[in-house]
Amino acid sequence: MDPVDIGLWGVPLAILAGAIRVSTPFLFVSLGECLTERSGRINLGLEGTLIFGAMSGYAVAYETGSPFLGVGAAALAGVVFGLVHGWICKFKGVNDIAIGIALMLLGTGLAFFFGKPYIQPVAPKLPSISLGGWSDVPQVQSALQVNVLFLVGAILAVFLWWMFRSTRVGLVIRVVGDSTDAARAMGLNADRVRLLSTAAGGAFAGVAGAYLSLYYPGSWNEGISSGQGLMAVALVIFARWNPINCFWAALLFGGAGALGPALQSVGVTQGYYLFFAAPYVLTLGLLIATSSPERAMQGAPAELSITK
Amino acid sequence: MTDFSAISRRRFLGSSAALAGATAMGGVLGAGSALAQTPLTVGFIYVGPKGDFGYNQAHAEGAAAVKAMPGVTVLEEENVPESVDVKNTMESMINFDSATLIFPTSFGYFNPHILELAPKFPNVRFQHAGGLWTPDNPANIGSYFGYIGMGQYLNGVAAGHASVTKKIGFVAAKPIPQVVNNINSFLLGARSVDPSITCQVIFTGEWSLAVKEAEATNALCDQGCDVITCHVDGPKVVCETAAGRGAFVCGYHADQTALAGDKYLTGAEWNWARVYTGMIETVQSGGTIDNFVRGGLAENFIKMSPLGPAVSDAGRAQFEATKAEIMAGGFAAYKGPLKDNTGAEVVPAGGSLIETDVAIESIGYLVEGVIGSTS
Secondary structure, eight states, X not given: OOOOOOGGGHHHHHHHHHHHHHHXXXXXXXXXXXXXXXXTOOOTTHHHHHHHHHHHHHHHHHHHSOHHHHHHHHHHHHHHHHHHHHHHHTSTTOOHXXXXXXXXXXXXXXXXXXXXXXXXXXXXXOOEEEOOTTOSOHHHHHHTEEEHHHHHHHHHHHHHHHHHHHSHHHHHHHHHHHOHHXXXXXXXXXXXXXXXXXXXXXXXXXXXXXXXXXXXXXXXXXXXXXXXXXXXXXXXXXXXXXXXXXXXXXXHHHHHHHHHHXXXXXXXXXXXXXXXXXXXXXXHHHXXXXXXXXXXXXXXXXXXXXTO | OOOGGGSOHHHHHHHHHHHHHHHHHHHHHHHOOOOSOOSEEEEEEOSSXXXXXXXXXXXXXXXXXXXXXXXXXXXEEOSOOTTHHHHHHHHHHHHHHOOOEEEEOSGGGIIIIIHHHGGGOTTSEEEEETOOOOTTSOTTEEEEEEOTHHHHHHHHHHHHHHOSSSEEEEEESOOOHHHHHHHHHHHHHHHTTOTTOEEEEEEOSSSOOHHHHHHHHHHHHHTTOOXXXXXXXXXXXXHHHHHHTTOXXXXXXXXXXXXXXXXXXXXXXXXXXXXXXXXXHHHHTTOOOXXXXXXXXXXXXXXXXXXXXXXXXXXXXXXXXXXXXXXXXXXXXXXXXXXXXXXXXXXXXXXXXETTOGGGGGOOOXXXXXXXXXX
């Protein structure tokens, strides 16, 4: 199919396409972190989990020929990292932020070590769904190639929001996150709730890694993440611990990240380093615009070590 | 949760040391060890992974050829940052493994790391890829590099014949002279086929940024570029994304035929195997390697990937003819009158910059027809 000259329409199209393509890892990691933080713990190790998930997902997909088994393996690896974090943090005197940083380094190091033989091979990719069949423009069709994981992430965001708001499980997580004492008084085992929340959060981060290596950009190498796991952790604070907001924040970051290359492609070539900084400038701007001394840290779980 | 100051210091130090040990293990195991004492021990140091389908793989293939030579022990270490780490790696190769010839293959290793270490080990030869040696530097340092811009010129010839939209794309990392020369050469090669062709360049700002490289490739395809090449450390993502979007691909650093299949036209590759085995032979026969070594297609420093099935007969003929011209020596990609893409004249009528011209090594302008800016 011959490409159609779309000129300046390339910019909004690239932002839309970028929002769909690039946002998924942000979405999964931030949902995972949101769940963990709602239970009162911070897991900074999700960057390491993401990278290890990317490696293990790619490796398993290559060995078995099935990208879905790869996603499963990445989720499982994420659970293991989450369980380790949750288990260590239950001991007295252990700081969850320090353990998170340690696990981030460990996950990254292990992924690099075991991932060596998988940099070269080409693993099967996750399939995508074409939602652009209505358009004759190949660029639009390409932009609307939506991966299943993006849709799963969107549904998951709504599900988590509903779970926190109106289910018993959600209430238990929120109680544990807001007051350990209240949870104890209710007869809840706070450590177990946090262990399970961290494990589930780790699984989400693992899936995010598998998306990177198995769909977009679709290759395993040691520079695959470039800090996306860390940015997603910051997104949770930006999204005020609300899963629906996590979804919008992830879309925003994905779209803003596409701005730099898209502007260069239509001939706006001066100052591209500035456009590459767009996601961060945007975050700063939004944080300043939405901040207020009266309702600082609104929505923050009270047991989080950063809010205490 | 407890507050940070409540951690016992001893426990914190203990656990962080254990972690550091665990993460460092990858590097140590990767380095391997030399057990047999042989007359010549050679060390290769890479900035990234050996199998990146790119810059580091090209050097590692050279090291593999050296490994096959008799009487040589090869040490390799990958993922060595351009920091004090490379000094430690070089010192351990010299002190523990008795290496007497070291190839630190990344540009940023030279200053200050090699420059500081060389006077301390006068009996060790440091061969740096990048070509920065000047007569003021210690005599036990050597520099070598290849005229890969000629390879990108040939890529451009193949691209010029394959392009239907007359727009070709370049995903570039940073606007340093080598990259800028590759972009210019790619377009000038394509314009030798059809002077109406333009080349859209997108800078990603870093040597290895997988997501941004994929976004850049998609943006180029959206704008109708139908042949894509790149200058990033690992071209795998660009090749796969471009081929997936239906664009033709010209490779860089190493052979990427396996990644792009029928969409692969040709590629500009390093041929370090030939260069490294030649240098080792010189040392083994008691000679000294020149401090400043350069070469191109004719000297076997670079080579082209086999032409893909999509290259037309006319394209094949012009590719081979141009290649023969370059092999004959003195070929000029930059021929006057030539303007840069802001309209200023850079090469006057009748003038030219030949392959070996030192002016190319500090080139800062994009030629007319390149859509992009270096800042």
